[in-house]
Amino acid sequence: MFRNLITRHPVPFDAEAGARAAADVPVDAGDLVAGAAGCSPYLATLIARERDWLADLWDNDPEAALDDILTMLAQAEGDASVALRVAKRRVALLVGLADLGGVWPVMRATAALTRFADAALGKALSVSLTKAAKGPVTGDGGLVAIAMGKMGAGELNYSSDIDLVLLFDEGRYDPGDYAEARAILLRVARRAMALLSDITAEGYVFRTDLRLRPDPASTPIVLSMEAAERYYEAMGRTWERAAWIKARAAAGAIAAGEGFLDRMTPFVWRRHLDFAVVEEAHDMRRRIRDHKGLAGEWQVPGHDVKLGQGGIREIEFLTQTQQIIAGGRDPSLRVRGTLEGLDRLVDAGWVAAGDRDVLTVQYRHLRAVEHRVQMVQDAQTHRIPKDAEGLRRLACFMGTDDTDAFVADLRDRMRAVEAITDPSFATPDRHEGPTAIEGAEAITDRWTTYPALRSGRARTIFARLRPGLLAALSAAARPEEALAAFDGFLRGLPSGVQLFSLFEANPRLIALLADICATAPDLARHLSQHAEVLDAVIDGSFLAPLPEEWEAPALDPAEFEESMTVLRRWHREEHFRIGVHLLRRLVDPGTAGTAYAALAQAVLSASWDVALAETARRYGRVPGLRLAALGMGSLGVGRLTARSDLDLVILHDGAEADAVSDGRRQLGPGQWAARFTQVLITVLTAPMGEGRLYEVDMRLRPSGKQGPVATPLSGFVSYQATEAWMWEHMALTRARAIAGDDELRAAAEDARRAAIRESRFSHDEVVSGLAGMRARLADAGRTGAGLSVKSGPGRMQDIELAAQAHALIAGAAERGVAEQLSVDGWLDAAARADLVAAHRLLSRVQQVLRLLTGDDPPGDLGAGGDAFLAKAVGMDDAAAVSAACDVVAAQAAEHVDAALARAGVMAEPLGEAGE
Numbered sequence: 034m035f036r037n038l039i040t041r042h043p044v045p046f047d048a049e050a051g052a053r054a055a056a057d058v059p060v061d062a063g064d065l066v067a068g069a070a071g072c073s074p075y076l077a078t079l080i081a082r083e084r085d086w087l088a089d090l091w092d093n094d095p096e097a098a099l100d101d102i103l104t105m106l107a108q109a110e111g112d113a114s115v116a117l118r119v120a121k122r123r124v125a126l127l128v129g130l131a132d133l134g135g136v137w138p139v140m141r142a143t144a145a146l147t148r149f150a151d152a153a154l155g156k157a158l159s160v161s162l163t164k165a166a167k168g169p170v171t172g173d174g175g176l177v178a179i180a181m182g183k184m185g186a187g188e189l190n191y192s193s194d195i196d197l198v199l200l201f202d203e204g205r206y207d208p209g210d211y212a213e214a215r216a217i218l219l220r221v222a223r224r225a226m227a228l229l230s231d232i233t234a235e236g237y238v239f240r241t242d243l244r245l246r247p248d249p250a251s252t253p254i255v256l257s258m259e260a261a262e263r264y265y266e267a268m269g270r271t272w273e274r275a276a277w278i279k280a281r282a283a284a285g286a287i288a289a290g291e292g293f294l295d296r297m298t299p300f301v302w303r304r305h306l307d308f309a310v311v312e313e314a315h316d317m318r319r320r321i322r323d324h325k326g327l328a329g330e331w332q333v334p335g336h337d338v339k340l341g342q343g344g345i346r347e348i349e350f351l352t353q354t355q356q357i358i359a360g361g362r363d364p365s366l367r368v369r370g371t372l373e374g375l376d377r378l379v380d381a382g383w384v385a386a387g388d389r390d391v392l393t394v395q396y397r398h399l400r401a402v403e404h405r406v407q408m409v410q411d412a413q414t415h416r417i418p419k420d421a422e423g424l425r426r427l428a429c430f431m432g433t434d435d436t437d438a439f440v441a442d443l444r445d446r447m448r449a450v451e452a453i454t455d456p457s458f459a460t461p462d463r464h465e466g467p468t469a470i471e472g473a474e475a476i477t478d479r480w481t482t483y484p485a486l487r488s489g490r491a492r493t494i495f496a497r498l499r500p501g502l503l504a505a506l507s508a509a510a511r512p513e514e515a516l517a518a519f520d521g522f523l524r525g526l527p528s529g530v531q532l533f534s535l536f537e538a539n540p541r542l543i544a545l546l547a548d549i550c551a552t553a554p555d556l557a558r559h560l561s562q563h564a565e566v567l568d569a570v571i572d573g574s575f576l577a578p579l580p581e582e583w584e585a586p587a588l589d590p591a592e593f594e595e596s597m598t599v600l601r602r603w604h605r606e607e608h609f610r611i612g613v614h615l616l617r618r619l620v621d622p623g624t625a626g627t628a629y630a631a632l633a634q635a636v637l638s639a640s641w642d643v644a645l646a647e648t649a650r651r652y653g654r655v656p657g658l659r660l661a662a663l664g665m666g667s668l669g670v671g672r673l674t675a676r677s678d679l680d681l682v683i684l685h686d687g688a689e690a691d692a693v694s695d696g697r698r699q700l701g702p703g704q705w706a707a708r709f710t711q712v713l714i715t716v717l718t719a720p721m722g723e724g725r726l727y728e729v730d731m732r733l734r735p736s737g738k739q740g741p742v743a744t745p746l747s748g749f750v751s752y753q754a755t756e757a758w759m760w761e762h763m764a765l766t767r768a769r770a771i772a773g774d775d776e777l778r779a780a781a782e783d784a785r786r787a788a789i790r791e792s793r794f795s796h797d798e799v800v801s802g803l804a805g806m807r808a809r810l811a812d813a814g815r816t817g818a819g820l821s822v823k824s825g826p827g828r829m830q831d832i833e834l835a836a837q838a839h840a841l842i843a844g845a846a847e848r849g850v851a852e853q854l855s856v857d858g859w860l861d862a863a864a865r866a867d868l869v870a871a872h873r874l875l876s877r878v879q880q881v882l883r884l885l886t887g888d889d890p891p892g893d894l895g896a897g898g899d900a901f902l903a904k905a906v907g908m909d910d911a912a913a914v915s916a917a918c919d920v921v922a923a924q925a926a927e928h929v930d931a932a933l934a935r936a937g938v939m940a941e942p943l944g945e946a947g948e
Contacts, residue, residue, distance in 0.1 A: 035098070036062045036091045040135035062091050065134045072430050075411040079126040086123060095131050099124070099145055103152045113160040114228055117153055118235035124149045128191065129408055132401070133430070139401040140372065146189040153229060153238050154178050154195070155284035161224040169210035170217045175202035176255070177290035180283035181245050181276055186369040190400065192407035192414075194240035195229075198280070202289040203257040215257070222255045240413070245276055258293045265300045275353050277301045278360075279369045302361040333440045334424060336447075338402050339415035343447030345403060347454040348375075348396045355383045371396065382574075388453045395446045402443065405430035417443070470503065470512040476520050477503075485529030494533040498543070502536075505543050509551035510896035518554035518895075522546070525561030532564050542567060545613070551897035552616060553885045563724065565602075566609040575610055579620060579628045583607060583635035590646030597643070597716055601723035604636050612675055612884050615905070622880035622905055623873075629673035634771055636726055637662065637679065637717075641772045644713040648705065653696025655705045658688040660743070661773030661781050665733045669769040670849045672876070674883035678728035679717065682735075682768070683710045686746040686777050706743035733764055746780060753788035759802040762792050763837035767848050790844040800859070800936045803838040807831065807929075817922065819915040820882060820902075821890035822875040827926030828918075829879060832872045835860065835929045859936075864928035871921035874906065878918060881905045 039062065066087070070077035080087060090098055102123050109116030128145050131137040137145065162174055181196040183189050199222050206214045229238045243254050247264035265273065277297055282290025331342055339345045352374040359381065360366040366377050372393055378384040403415055405427055418424050421436070428439035477499075486492050502519070509515035526532065536542050546567075550557045560566070586603045588596040611632065615625040641662070665680035667673050685706035693699040700708065717726045734740050735752040744752075753765065768785050770778035794802070810824065810831075817825020824830050836853040840846075843858035850872045854865040882891050885898050894902065899911035908914050 035093055035095050035131075035136065038095065038134070038136045039065055065130060068429070069130060069133055069408075072426050073129075073408045073410075076126070076129050076408060079122055079129070083122055083126055087126065090127065090130075095127060095136055098127055099148070102127070103149065106152055106156055109156075113156060114231075114233060115235055117156060117228060117238045118233065120149070120153065121238045122236065125191075125411070132191075132404055133408075139397050139404060140188070142404065143183070143188045143190065143400065146191065146193070147184055147187045150184055150189055150195055150239060151180070151283045154180075154197075154225075157225040157228040157238075158221070158285050160228065161221045165217060165221045165224060167217065169206055169214045170221075173286045174214070174218055174221065175205040175286045175289055176218050176221060177201070177285040177287065177293070178283050179290055179294070180281045182279055184283065185279035185281040186371065187281075188370065188400075190407060191404040192411050194242050194413060196242045196245050197283075198246045198261075199243065199255045200258050200261055200290070200293060201255060202286060202293075203259050205289075215255070219253055219255050226254070245273075258289070258296075261293070262296060265297065269300055271357075274301050275357055278353055278356055278367075281369060301357070302364075302367060333417055333444050333447075335419040336417050337415050338399055338406065338417060338447075341447075343449070343451035343454075345396065345399050345415075347450055348392050348399075351384075351392070351454045352378065359383060391449055392453060395450050398446055399450075402427075402431065470507050470516050472513060473503070473516055476516055480520075480523060483524050483526070485523055485526035485532075487528075488530060491529040491533060494537055495529065498533055498536055501540065501543055502547070505547035506550065509547065510900055511551070514554070514895045514897065515547060515551035518550035518557045519546070521554065522550060522557040522561045525558060526564060532567070535567060542570060545570060548616065548897075551895075552901045553898065554895065555886050556612065556616075556884065563605055563609075566606050570613070575613075576617075576619065579611060579614060579624070581631065583632050585635045585639035588639060588643060590643060591650075593643065593647045593650075594721075597719065597721060598723050600636065600639055600643070600716075601721060601726060604632065604726055605724060607632050608675070615881070615884055616901065618904065622877040623672075625884075626672040626674065626876070626880050629675065629677065630668060630671040633668060633673055633677070633679060633727065634664075637664075637772045640713060640716040640726065644709055644716050647716075648709040648712050649696075651696065652698055652700050652705060652708060653694040655688045655692050655694045655700070655702050657692065658685060658702050658705060659774035659777040660685045660706055660709060661777040662771050663768045663781060663785075664771035665764060665768050667767075668771065669767045671769070672849070674880050676883045676887055678730050680730045680733055682731065682733060682749075683713070683743040684746050684749055684773075684777060684781055685743050686780065687774075703741065703743065703745065707741060710742040733761070735761075746777065746784065749781075750784050750788070753784070754791070754793070757788075759794045759798060760806065762788060762794060763799075763802075763834065763841050765789060766837045766840045766845075766853065767833075769848060786846045789841060789846060792841055792844070794841070796842050796859070797936070799838050799842050800933060803834060804933050806834055819890070819918060820878065820911075822879050822882070822918055822922075823889055825922065827871065827922035827924065827929070829872060829875045831929065832868050832875075832925055835868065835932075836872075839865075860928070860932055864932060867921075867928055868925050871925040874921055875918060877906050878902070878914060 066080055070080050093101070102120050106116055106120040124146070128137070128142050131145075132139060132142040158173075158176065158178060162170070162172075162176070166174060177200055179185070179198040179200060181198060183193060184195045184197075189195070201215070201218050203211060226241050226243070230241050231237065243249065246252060246254070246256060247261050248268075252260075277294075278301060280294060280297070282294060336342075337344060349371050352371050355378050356366045356368075356374055363381050366374070366381060366383075368374050368377055375384060375389045375392060379386050379389045402417075406414060406417065408430065409426065418427060424436050424440065425434070428434065428436045431439055433439050480486055480495075481492065486495060503516075506512055506515040506519055536546075546557070546560075549560065586599055588599060590596065608629070611620075611625055611628045614620045614628075615622065620628065645660075661684050663669070663682040663684065665682060667677055668679050668681075683706065685702060688702035690702070693701055694705050714729050714731075717729050719725060731742060732738060734742070735744050735749060735757070753762070757765075765785055765788055770781045770785075772778075807826070811826070815824035815830075817823070817828045822828055833850055836850045839859050840853040840856065843856045845853060845856045845858075847853045847856060851869045854860065854869050860868070881902050882889075885894055885901070886892065894911065902914055903910045906914055908917065
């Protein structure tokens with residue numbers, strides 16, 4: 034029962050009531066009604082008009098009472114205008130007393146008001162349709178009311194208007210009936226809005242605001258969905274995107290409205306993080322404050338609890354801007370309610386849990402204050418009274434007769450909100466630390482000539498960023514080098530507003546960019562052309578541990594080019610993520626190598642599916658045909674670098690020799706596999722606006738450049754048994770079936786193992802061949818020294834060749850250097866241990882160098898690069914790393930030289946393919 038649910042005495046409207054409240058005397062219904070009437074002329078009027086209904090209310094449950102009102106409204110016949118207004122009076126009285134009496138928390142009260150608004154809107158539309166519909170307009174007419182703002186979110190305040198967008202589904206009508214239907218629906222909408230907003234002897238229901246529709250100054254109040262979609266696609270603005278976050282199909286043709294909202298998803302939720310929206314939100318917020326006279330210092334008396342500093346809108350703006358920034362990438366953020374949105378943002382890592390807790394508590398309190406302000410006269414106001422009597426009345430409404438304490442408490446609460454929300458919209462002071470960099474003026478003076486700083490808006494944002502950027506760059510080991518790298522980054526940017534807004538909203542990105550400029554200038558130059566990968570840094574999972582297996586995004590095989598674009602975006606972000614983890618030493622170089630290879634495998638698998646679908650679209654399918662890819666070299670081993678290409682061999686099997694594809698152009702198995710391979714290479718290598726995925730090298734296929742791009746498994750087996758060069762068997766020791774049909778992959782692995790196990794090359798032939806390879810590499814000038822770790826005696830390639838020869842002689846199926854050298858055989862145990870240790874160091878160094886530069890030998894890495902390299906491999910400085918590489922390489926070369934000398938065999942030519 035309602036009277037038994039009253040939990041507090043919130044309205045000490047006179048001294049006697051105040052004394053009872055102070056003494057914690059239980060309140061009764063009479064006290065609640067008297068207090069409400071004493072503090073609110075509006076509630077006093079409602080109480081006087083609804084005394085009989087109010088008497089019944091005390092014996093009813095408040096939720097049931099709301100249900101009864103809505104049922105009465107739905108079943109009302111006759112004058113709908115009267116029924117709507119009676120229902121409004123009763124809901125206003127029910128919500129007011131339930132809110133004041135502590136029966137409903139404030140957000141439950143807002144939900145009840147929204148529920149009634151939905152019902153009232155539905156009633157007004159159905160009555161109007163019944164009276165005005167004719168001809169082609171039947172049923173709901175395809176007319177839907179989209180609730181916006183607080184109504185859309187289920188958070189209507191006590192004296193709120195309702196923001197609506199009225200649309201109709203033009204697909205319901207034949208083209209010849211369209212004009213008539215639109216004219217009828219326009220009359221229906223006008224009648225329905227009048228039913229809600231006209232003031233009669235019974236009052237009004239809701240003020241309605243239809244100005245959130247597309248181009249309200251020049252469009253009718255009802256638009257077709259197609260027209261609305263065209264507008265938002267071509268002309269939609271940031272504030273409109275934010276408005277549609279809370280949109281909800283509230284009444285009328287609900288299913289059609291929900292379909293429209295689904296189609297609005299690409300407009301509202303952009304895939305790329307859109308930080309320019311923060312700057313626009315800040316501008317919008319500032320304009321509102323200036324227009325309302327809310328800028329500058331403030332005091333609680335006369336302050337706007339909704340739009341002013343520390344107010345309700347601050348919390349809503351913070352939530353909505355963070356949602357709109359990241360909601361395209363994270364569907365969990367696509368919720369309408371403010372408090373639910375804050376919770377989701379905490380879960381996704383966008384808002385600190387402590388900030389959420391403060392904002393949640395204060396949001397509820399401020400909404401309660403807003404209700405009390407509006408309850409006084411049913412006025413759509415959000416300003417705290419200035420006069421003493423008005424403040425006393427509001428304090429009483431909030432449960433205290435101590436006006437000063439109420440004002441002080443409210444000031445503290447709003448200051449707490451302001452402390453959290455202001456940094457999200459205003460530029461923090463980023464002038465800390467030294468900013469003087471020698472020679473900086475000569476560089477910074479030319480920045481305004483760069484494309485990124487063409488627009489006034491970009492220059493304005495960058496001016497705020499500049500002190501913080503220079504401070505971060507000046508903290509580098511060699512600030513001049515870092516500044517020069519940043520200059521290259523800025524010079525290469527095609528535009529700046531979006532990126533500068535991103536930096537302003539996320540200062541940690543400035544630190545990351547400064548780190549990249551100080552450590553890896555080559556990566557900074559790459560970033561200038563692909564700055565959108567910085568979106569990924571803001572994702573809550575960016576710095577989470579790297580996955581062991583990557584899962585590529587879902588692709589639509591029917592959309593060939595779109596699939597390539599989506600895959601490139603995803604690959605670039607994840608590739609950058611691995612690099613940042615290595616740069617920030619969240620992973621060691623070995624783990625980074627494994628991660629790069631796992632990412633490549635995921636990309637190859639996704640590309641494989643896209644290529645299969647596209648080849649089938651062009652040529653149909655060949656019954657029984659199976660395909661698989663062998664990853665060769667580093668891909669087969671599962672260790673890539675930031676700049677690795679993909680060595681592939683494509684195999685096919687399973688189709689009858691005379692089988693043909695079922696497409697318009699019939700192809701045999703070999704032809705189909707060849708076309709598939711060409712499509713796959715296109716998917717991986719085609720230069721698009723989003724770049725390319727990988728370079729592909731297929732020279733390790735049977736017969737090299739002269740062989741078919743796709744080889745039948747039987748031909749592969751025969752070639753390995755009878756025609757392959759010895760170096761090809763060595764290369765096979767590192768191969769791995771990496772993509773394609775599972776059965777064919779297993780068969781290919783069996784064939785690989787058999788070719789190694791049954792190799793026709795003797796021990797002496799393998800050793801002699803190895804000696805020949807080393808001689809040719811030396812003759813080609815591949816000597817290596819210092820940080821040139823790939824080629825030369827005792828360096829990575831030399832050790833890998835020795836390990837391959839060792840595995841081939843042993844007939845072992847192991848792939849990696851450490852695994853191959855764990856097998857007993859040609860090389861002795863001491864040599865194998867030293868070779869493994871040398872390769873581990875050299876490969877770690879290579880992994881770091883490939884992140885920093887594509888040059889081999891590497892040029893000057895700069896102070897930052899040198900320091901990063903040394904830390905990544907656990908040494909004091911880059912000179913120590915270089916010296917260590919020379920030492921282990923010399924030792925490794927001695928071991929291989931000694932093993933060859935002991936074998937006493939002469940080097941034999943490798944053949945052209947071995948070059």
